[in-house]
Amino acid sequence: MNAKEIDQQTLLQNEKDPLTHTPVHLLSLEGVGKHYGNIIALSDVTMAVDNGRVTCVLGDNGAGKSTLIKIIAGLHQHDAGVLNIMGEERKFDSPRDALDAGIATVYQDLAVVPLMPIWRNFFLGSELTSGFGPFKSMDVDKMKEITLKELAEMGIDLRDVEQPIGQLSGGERQCVAIARAVYFGAKVLILDEPTAALGVKQSGVVLRYILQARDRGLGVIFITHNPHHAFPVGDRFLLLKRGKSIGYYDKKDITLDELTAQMAGGAELAELAHELEQLGGHGDIVKEVQGEVAEVAQTTGKSY
Amino acid sequence: MTMTQTKPKSPAPDERVAKRSPFQKLLGRPEVGALVGAIVLFIFFALVSPTFTQPNALATILYGSSTIGIMAVGVSLLMIGGEFDLSTGVAVITSALTASMFSWYFSTNVWVGVLLALVVSLSIGYINGWILMKTKLPSFIVTLATFLMLTGLNLGLTRLIGGSVSSPSISNMDGFASARAVFASSVTIGGVDVKITVFIWFALVAVATWVLMRTRVGNWIFAVGGDANAARAVGVPVKATKIGLFMGVGFCGWILGMHNLFAFDTVQSGEGVGNEFLYIIAAVIGGCLLTGGYGSAIGGAIGAFIFGMANKGIVYAQWNPDWFKFFLGLMLLLATIVNLIVKRRAELK
Numbered sequence A: 001m002n003a004k005e006i007d008q009q010t011l012l013q014n015e016k017d018p019l020t021h022t023p024v025h026l027l028s029l030e031g032v033g034k035h036y037g038n039i040i041a042l043s044d045v046t047m048a049v050d051n052g053r054v055t056c057v058l059g060d061n062g063a064g065k066s067t068l069i070k071i072i073a074g075l076h077q078h079d080a081g082v083l084n085i086m087g088e089e090r091k092f093d094s095p096r097d098a099l100d101a102g103i104a105t106v107y108q109d110l111a112v113v114p115l116m117p118i119w120r121n122f123f124l125g126s127e128l129t130s131g132f133g134p135f136k137s138m139d140v141d142k143m144k145e146i147t148l149k150e151l152a153e154m155g156i157d158l159r160d161v162e163q164p165i166g167q168l169s170g171g172e173r174q175c176v177a178i179a180r181a182v183y184f185g186a187k188v189l190i191l192d193e194p195t196a197a198l199g200v201k202q203s204g205v206v207l208r209y210i211l212q213a214r215d216r217g218l219g220v221i222f223i224t225h226n227p228h229h230a231f232p233v234g235d236r237f238l239l240l241k242r243g244k245s246i247g248y249y250d251k252k253d254i255t256l257d258e259l260t261a262q263m264a265g266g267a268e269l270a271e272l273a274h275e276l277e278q279l280g281g282h283g284d285i286v287k288e289v290q291g292e293v294a295e296v297a298q299t300t301g302k303s304y
Numbered sequence B: 001m002t003m004t005q006t007k008p009k010s011p012a013p014d015e016r017v018a019k020r021s022p023f024q025k026l027l028g029r030p031e032v033g034a035l036v037g038a039i040v041l042f043i044f045f046a047l048v049s050p051t052f053t054q055p056n057a058l059a060t061i062l063y064g065s066s067t068i069g070i071m072a073v074g075v076s077l078l079m080i081g082g083e084f085d086l087s088t089g090v091a092v093i094t095s096a097l098t099a100s101m102f103s104w105y106f107s108t109n110v111w112v113g114v115l116l117a118l119v120v121s122l123s124i125g126y127i128n129g130w131i132l133m134k135t136k137l138p139s140f141i142v143t144l145a146t147f148l149m150l151t152g153l154n155l156g157l158t159r160l161i162g163g164s165v166s167s168p169s170i171s172n173m174d175g176f177a178s179a180r181a182v183f184a185s186s187v188t189i190g191g192v193d194v195k196i197t198v199f200i201w202f203a204l205v206a207v208a209t210w211v212l213m214r215t216r217v218g219n220w221i222f223a224v225g226g227d228a229n230a231a232r233a234v235g236v237p238v239k240a241t242k243i244g245l246f247m248g249v250g251f252c253g254w255i256l257g258m259h260n261l262f263a264f265d266t267v268q269s270g271e272g273v274g275n276e277f278l279y280i281i282a283a284v285i286g287g288c289l290l291t292g293g294y295g296s297a298i299g300g301a302i303g304a305f306i307f308g309m310a311n312k313g314i315v316y317a318q319w320n321p322d323w324f325k326f327f328l329g330l331m332l333l334l335a336t337i338v339n340l341i342v343k344r345r346a347e348l349k
Helices: A008-014 A065-072 A095-100 A118-122 A140-153 A170-183 A200-215 A227-233 A256-264 A266-279 A283-300 B022-027 B032-048 B055-080 B088-105 B110-135 B139-162 B176-183 B196-214 B216-226 B228-233 B238-263 B275-285 B297-316 B321-348
Strands: A027-036 A039-049 A054-059 A080-085 A088-090 A103-106 A188-192 A219-224 A236-241 A244-250 B186-189 B192-195
Touching: A027 A065, A039 A054, A039 A065, A039 A080, A039 A219, A039 A236, A054 A065, A054 A200, A054 A227, A054 A256, A065 A103, A065 A188, A065 A219, A095 A103, A103 A170, A118 A140, A118 A170, A118 B216, A140 A170, A170 A188, A170 A200, A200 A219, A200 A227, A219 A227, A227 A256, A236 A256, A244 A256, A266 A283, B032 B297, B032 B321, B055 B088, B055 B192, B055 B196, B055 B216, B055 B238, B055 B275, B055 B297, B088 B110, B088 B139, B088 B238, B088 B275, B110 B139, B110 B176, B110 B238, B176 B196, B176 B238, B186 B196, B192 B196, B196 B216, B196 B238, B196 B297, B216 B228, B216 B238, B228 B238, B275 B297, B275 B321, B297 B321
Parallel strands: A039 A244, A054 A219, A054 A236, A103 A188, A188 A219
Antiparallel strands: A027 A039, A027 A080, A080 A088, A236 A244, B186 B192
16 A cells, blocks of 8 residues: 555645635545446546646546546536535536636647637637627737737747648647637636647647746646656646546655556556566567566555 | 746747738638639630620629529528538528418518518528537538428418419518519619619628628637537537528528519419529539638629629520530539639648
8 A cells, every 4th residue: 555645635625725825726626526327437536726836637548537627627517526616616517617717728639720810719719809789890900919929928939820720730739729728817727638649849848838827827737648748847646547536646745756657557567568478479578567567566565 | 937938029020931922812712713713704705795794784694693692691601600501492482482471361561571581581590500509410411301391381381371382462562662672673873774682792792701700700600610619619609600600591591582572573382492502502612611611701702603694694695504504513613623722722832
């Protein structure tokens, strides 16, 4: 048994918001669960998000990460537990509801419309208007100007805000989406696997924007399956596996090796080593995997 | 903000952006393929038939174009919004029949029928959109069903109420003259009679273009057609936008239906079948993508003008009108290919 595995409820109550120094968090989940028919997608998840802090949600495919963000973003409703915003219990009916509560989500597919110009995408759903009644029109010049300025402030140097957003690189599109959320006064920024489809350099750029959003005082939820991306930027780490929380740590209580070991799952590695051995002829690889199993066992204090 | 590299607030023109000439900008517009096609066709018919360029002939061509173009406005916006409507052709007749049968049966002022027809037309649009949003079926199926049902209702109810396949004449009823003045009169400009539908058509195109390019709703129309899920995620009212687009088509159908009614004084209940394709063809020739998210109202108008020129041009050139449909099909194919090529070229630059 891992000595660091603390009761989640106790941890949540002991945590203090860095701004208010009270246990009232910008956003917190207590024992949240969700099922689709008879499939339990998520059960008993507890976590907190604070101003100027990054909470990382780690897990493999199918661990329930997407379900978790869909609940927070208002796309689905949870059917167990409590979702608190500033200490007040909430349940969102629509993404609009969540947006109005200050929760902005940057999805894996980015929620941008590829054929539309950058500035139209930037303001989509929250367009600036001028004029009255039926003659209300969009303030196009101002919207273009703000788009260019906001992106420049995020350190994104764009060529032309009239170009379709589909022509930008993956990293650039991420940045537009993040800048959009920051501009529209998001208090909580959810990033769904922003580095999943990116190369090393582009990932670094995106991680830098996560830190920028944090430094602007936003609470960030960073969803990823890569502990090497999560550890440098994260303040808290929630680990999910098969819809359940398998650990919730503060950065001071965990190292990158431990995080990786938890993610890797010693049991799966041990099984892989066993299978390879049976196939025979892969001596080097088997030895390597067995070495990793030993390492994982050492860091987590479990034996396989 | 420790990580920020300070950048100049308003970046100077970027060296990576090659200056795009106004000509290249024009090539990037959705309707440019149709424009080229329209010019070529105009020159062609002008050479073949000397009467084609006479003011009177032009007025006739514009009138023919407007009867397609009025509907093409609504249909273009709907297609940019990513949906399809096969019920438009018969819905026009439904609207006309509603106005004439209601005011005839209850002996009211025809304007009562006209207003009721507006309600019916908007309702058909609303129902189409609502079923589509509720069931998430393809709009092709939903509106095909509406098309069949309306075709049946037009024939069945007209025979049931009036006892004939055409609606009874309403020309001597109260309000007919004023309704005709609004929906089916002519304006004389420089000795040439121009039908009022031409002006209604131009006005609708102008309003639709303004909505599309300069209002929030326009932004939403592009977004729900380009990627409905993305649009929903950023808070765009996807359902309301799509239902609104179907109602817009209904509104255009009402105007054309009223014109059809008051240009004569009776309506054939079996008409309208097949016209829905003409409206869709006009929109597609005009550069609206079948998959949604791209296009313009002006494009649809140019598409309708191409249709009008081909339709009347064949007559002025004294060819057999039998060839018209072949010609239309060829135009559709050529225009869409030109659109495709032009769009790819423009995007590369």
